[in-house]
Amino acid sequence: MMKNTIKSVIIAGSMFAASANANLITNSSFESDEGLTGSQWGLYDTIDGWYTSSGSKIEIQRNTVTNAQDGNQYVELDSHHADSNSSMSQDLFGLTVGQTYQLDFWYKARTNQPNDNGINVSWGPSPDISPFTYAFNVDGVAPMDWKLVTGFLTATAEDMTLTFSAVGRENTLGGFIDNVSLKAASVPEPASIALLGLGLLGLASRRRKQA
Ligand SMILES: [Ca+2]
Ligand SMILES: [Ca+2]
Numbered sequence: 001m002m003k004n005t006i007k008s009v010i011i012a013g014s015m016f017a018a019s020a021n022a023n024l025i026t027n028s029s030f031e032s033d034e035g036l037t038g039s040q041w042g043l044y045d046t047i048d049g050w051y052t053s054s055g056s057k058i059e060i061q062r063n064t065v066t067n068a069q070d071g072n073q074y075v076e077l078d079s080h081h082a083d084s085n086s087s088m089s090q091d092l093f094g095l096t097v098g099q100t101y102q103l104d105f106w107y108k109a110r111t112n113q114p115n116d117n118g119i120n121v122s123w124g125p126s127p128d129i130s131p132f133t134y135a136f137n138v139d140g141v142a143p144m145d146w147k148l149v150t151g152f153l154t155a156t157a158e159d160m161t162l163t164f165s166a167v168g169r170e171n172t173l174g175g176f177i178d179n180v181s182l183k184a185a186s187v188p189e190p191a192s193i194a195l196l197g198l199g200l201l202g203l204a205s206r207r208r209k210q211a
């Protein structure tokens with residue numbers, strides 16, 4: 001009987017996680033086919049899901065300076081040519097106003113210079129992306145491993161725009177980004193909390209029996 005209770009809690013928990021936490025980002029790992037092969041890189045006004053919202057272009061690298069954190073491709077937003085410090089944006093539609101979303105992405109600095117590899121994250125009602133509404137910044141210096149960066153963003157409108165921008169020294173070398181995810185932050189529903197409570201009670205009483 002107690003075993004059954006615990007089992008049902010686990011099933012309820014995993015169902016909730018699967019339905020509530022879908023990644024809302026299109027082309028989240030920058031693996032869309034841009035015709036790159038081997039260790040090539042390229043510059044793009046738009047890629048699937050993303051568009052250049054300021055500066056030069058979106059630079060995709062395919063296992064060039066480093067291996068991608070996920071798949072083969074990643075982005076560098078201190079891209080190339082003049083105005084190399086660029087921004088890329090993705091519009092998100094039909095969000096829940098007031099809902100907090102968890103943003104996760106992987107970051108890696110390219111150079112060993114401070115103030116050279118910064119990435120700003122901004123977030124605001126779509127399509128009013130200028131000026132960008134600052135959310136938070138990540139910065140680092142090489143050598144470093146890919147680092148998971150997490151932030152929490154609240155939707156102030158149903159349609160929001162997520163933007164990543166290169167900041168700092170503009171020299172075509174900057175921070176790398178890969179594997180972006182935006183998911184509704186998990187807030188357990190009352191039913192799940194009740195089940196969780198039952199489960200904890202069950203575990204507690206089982207522990208007492210063993211002691
Ligand atoms: Ca990737
Ligand atoms: Ca570059």
Ligand SMILES: [Ca+2]
Nearest residue numbers: 116169173174
């Ligand atoms: Ca730079």
